[in-house]
Amino acid sequence: MLTCKEQVARSSDYLDGQLTFRERLLVRHHLMFCPNCRRFIRQMRLMQATLKILPDEPVGDVDALAQQLAAERLKDQKGGE
Ligand SMILES: [Zn+2]
Numbered sequence: 001m002l003t004c005k006e007q008v009a010r011s012s013d014y015l016d017g018q019l020t021f022r023e024r025l026l027v028r029h030h031l032m033f034c035p036n037c038r039r040f041i042r043q044m045r046l047m048q049a050t051l052k053i054l055p056d057e058p059v060g061d062v063d064a065l066a067q068q069l070a071a072e073r074l075k076d077q078k079g080g081e
Helices: 004-016 021-033 035-053 062-075
Strands: none
Touching: 004 021, 004 035, 021 035, 035 062
16 A cells, blocks of 8 residues: 555656556545545645636635635536546
């Protein structure tokens, strides 16, 4: 099983879909047993989504934007991992 440090090191590649099948399995296995890393991945995913849809003008309240994204994710329960 991956350590949390190894897990964190792979997080961004995991979210980008850059990991090999084997590494994805390792990451998913770790996430299954590690709530801390689950939370971390969720926050990273939100952050990536935020960066993707970020408007050209600077956003004053990033927290509000993140919350809005989280709310939309809840609405959109397709289980897209
Ligand atoms: Zn962990």
